[in-house]
Amino acid sequence: MxxxxxxxxxxxxxxxxxxxxxxxxxxxxxxxxxxxxxxxxxxxxxxxxxxxxxxxxxxxxxxxxxxxxxxxxVQHPESSHIDLLEISLKEKHAYYSYMEGEPDGKPWYNDIKMYLEKREYPEGITSSQKKTIRRMANGFFLNKEILYKRTPDFGLLRCVDVVKATKLLEEVHAGTCGPHMNGFLLTKKIL
CATH class of the missing domain: 3.30.420.10 (Ribonuclease H-like superfamily/Ribonuclease H)
Structure with missing residues (x-):
C-alpha cells in the first residue's frame, strides 16, 4: 500500500x-x-x-x-479502496471519564437483578434481548438485595449504581481507602 x-x-x-x-x-x-x-x-x-x-x-x-x-x-469490500479512519486521542483514560446517571433512573444492572429475583423481563423487549439478559445473568449472583458479578477466579464484585460508584472513585482517588495498596487489597477495602 x-x-x-x-x-x-x-x-x-x-x-x-x-x-x-x-x-x-x-x-x-x-x-x-x-x-x-x-x-x-x-x-x-x-x-x-x-x-x-x-x-x-x-x-x-x-x-x-x-x-x-x-x-x-471491519468487513472489507472487494475493491482496493480503503476508507480513512479518523482517530482522536483522549488526554485521559476512559476510566477517568465522568459517569453519568442512568437515563431511566434505575441502576445499570436493574434488568439482570429483576430477572434473578423474579424471573421477569422488562416490558416491551424482544426475544433476542431476553436471551441476552438470561446469558448475562449467568455471570451474576444475587444475595438478598445485593447483586454480585462473578469473576473468573471465583471472586464476587459488588454491583453498585452510579451514585455509589462515583463516591467510591472519589474516595479511592482522594486516598481515603489508604495509600500504596495493590489492586487486591484495594478491592477488599472498597467492598
Whole structure:
C-alpha cells in the first residue's frame, strides 16, 4: 500500500523483534514457511529510498493492537479502496471519564437483578434481548438485595449504581481507602 501511494521514506514499527531482524537480513530465517514472505518483504524494501525498522515491545504498542482489532472486525469490500479512519486521542483514560446517571433512573444492572429475583423481563423487549439478559445473568449472583458479578477466579464484585460508584472513585482517588495498596487489597477495602 505504501508503494502504491508513492511513499519514498517509511518507518516500520513492529512488536515482533525476530521478524524485524529477519527482514533486515541480520538474522537467518530457519522456517521454510515464512521464507517466501521474508524474501517478498526484502524485495519491497529495495523499492523505497529510505526504510527504517524499529522494534517496539508489545506492551508499548497498544495503539497498533487496537488498530489490528478494529481492522479484523471491519468487513472489507472487494475493491482496493480503503476508507480513512479518523482517530482522536483522549488526554485521559476512559476510566477517568465522568459517569453519568442512568437515563431511566434505575441502576445499570436493574434488568439482570429483576430477572434473578423474579424471573421477569422488562416490558416491551424482544426475544433476542431476553436471551441476552438470561446469558448475562449467568455471570451474576444475587444475595438478598445485593447483586454480585462473578469473576473468573471465583471472586464476587459488588454491583453498585452510579451514585455509589462515583463516591467510591472519589474516595479511592482522594486516598481515603489508604495509600500504596495493590489492586487486591484495594478491592477488599472498597467492598
Amino acid at each position: 505504501a508503494l502504491d501511494m508513492d511513499i519514498n521514506e517509511l518507518l516500520v514499527i513492529g512488536d515482533y523483534d525476530l521478524l524485524i531482524h529477519q527482514v533486515q537480513g541480520e538474522w537467518a530465517t530457519k522456517n521454510d514457511k515464512i521464507l517466501p514472505y521474508i524474501n517478498l518483504a526484502q524485495r519491497f524494501c529495495k523499492r523505497f529510498k529510505k526504510i527504517e525498522f524499529r522494534h517496539t515491545p508489545r506492551a508499548q504498542n497498544e495503539f497498533a493492537d487496537v488498530l489490528a482489532t478494529i481492522s479484523s472486525m
